[in-house]
Each structure stands twice: as structure tokens, then as C-alpha cells.
Amino acid sequence: MPVKKTTKKDNETKKENINRHPDVIRLKNEHIRELNRFLAENRFYAFEGGEKFDEGMRKLGLEPTDTDKIVDVGGGAMRRDKVPELKALIEKQGKELREMKKALRGS
DSSP states (O other): OOOOOHHHHHHHHHHHHHHHHHHHHHHHHHHHHHHHHHHHHHEOOOOSSSHHHHHHHHTTTTOOOOOGEEEEEEEEEEGGHHHHHHHHHHHHHHHHHHHHHHHHHHH
């Protein structure tokens, strides 16, 4: 019996199917909620400065003059010392997703 070659289109279809798997969708939604929680606790927006900025800085446990201790993350201000925690969360989520997809593929 001849061996069927796998085409690029076949691989793309498999990827699409795995991304639609209910467990993958559930995990992605869980990751979104987890990331949004982290960002809500550790980031603020203050487009005009002033009171909103001062409130946001205090929310982060900083004084409004501690501008050297914040960074821009997605258009919002976050404590510089929280960035490694954010990176670790994103890496953990990526690993969980890769592992689930691998398990679902059976490899």
C-alpha cells in the first residue's frame, strides 16, 4: 500500500483542529483570565497623569515620584520588579499549552 505524503495543508488542518479542541479552548480561556487578573493587580492606566497617575502609583505601593520603578507594559504602568513574574507566567502558560497539545496529538 502506498504511503500518503503529508502536505503543508494537511499539517495546517491538524493545527487548526487541535486549536479547536475543547480542552485547548478551556486552557486558553483560563490563561486569559489568569493573565488579566495579574495585570489588573499589577498595572494601571493614567493617560492624563495627575490624580489618576498618583492613585495608580499608590495602588502599586509606590509614591508618585517613583517613576524610575515603573515600566510600560501594554500601554499601562507596571512595577519594574513585577516584570520577571509576568514573563514567568507567560512562559508557564506557553509550556502548559504546548504540553496539552502534545498529549492530545498522542506524541
